[in-house]
Amino acid sequence: QVMLVQSGAEVRKPGASVKISCKASGYTLTTYFLHWVRQAPGQGLEWMGIMNPGVGTTTYAEKFQGRVTMTTDTSTSTVYMDLISLKSEDTAVYFCASGDNFDIWGQGTMVTVSS
Amino acid sequence: DIHLTQSPSFLSASVGDRVTITCRASQGINNYLVWFQQKPGKAPKFLIYVASTLQSGVPSRFSGSGSGTEFTLTISSLQPEDLATYYCLQVNSFPYTFGQGTKVEI
Secondary structure, X not given: OOEXXXXXXXXXXXXXXXXXXXXXXXXXXXXXXXXXXXXXXXXXXXXXXXXXXXXXXXXXXXXXXXXXEEEEEOOOOEEEEEEOOOOHHHOEEEEEEEOOOOOXXXXXXXXXXXX | OOOEEEEOOEEEOOOOXXXXXXXXXXXXXXXXXXXXXXXXXXXXXXXXXXOOEEOOOOXXXXXXXXXXXXXXXXXOOOOHHHOEEEEEEEOOOOOOEEOOOEEEEO
């Protein structure tokens, strides 16, 4: 079954960092670009960036430039999203998504930033 | 950045109704528009791509149309399972941007 499996919920204090994993199953990770999308509680969807897992190239939304890093480990079919200098406004569910047209999604990872 | 404005933000309709959601882009996006359905507590589900092509397995009551800067998602006969929030996403240029969402209540 084609799917993306994400790591579990995280709680961090303001100023800390978080690293979320997203593992591809049932297909070859390098077949498609991979996106990260987040959703704050009760809010809409926000696109964070994209990476080509095959070559490691990335494009980030300007809002996250300097704070986000997307990396890949093709040996384990896993992509990582690292977000630093966390603020309370970063509290959200983070999704990875891939496929021809965003047709493969992870289950989401809740990140809570609170002192 | 390309801004997408969805309307309405909230919609209440009855089973069997025809429902139309509009997504307006701040500039042309060459029909590179995707529609998603998101149910509470779930990841979004991809419905339509390049504005009007239905994803395999999506019920035929869903359709997309439009060009240039104005696009619509239509549900021809609303069903109880269509209770969800619907989002448009432009994939014409970076940064990709979502509309703010339309919540559909049955």
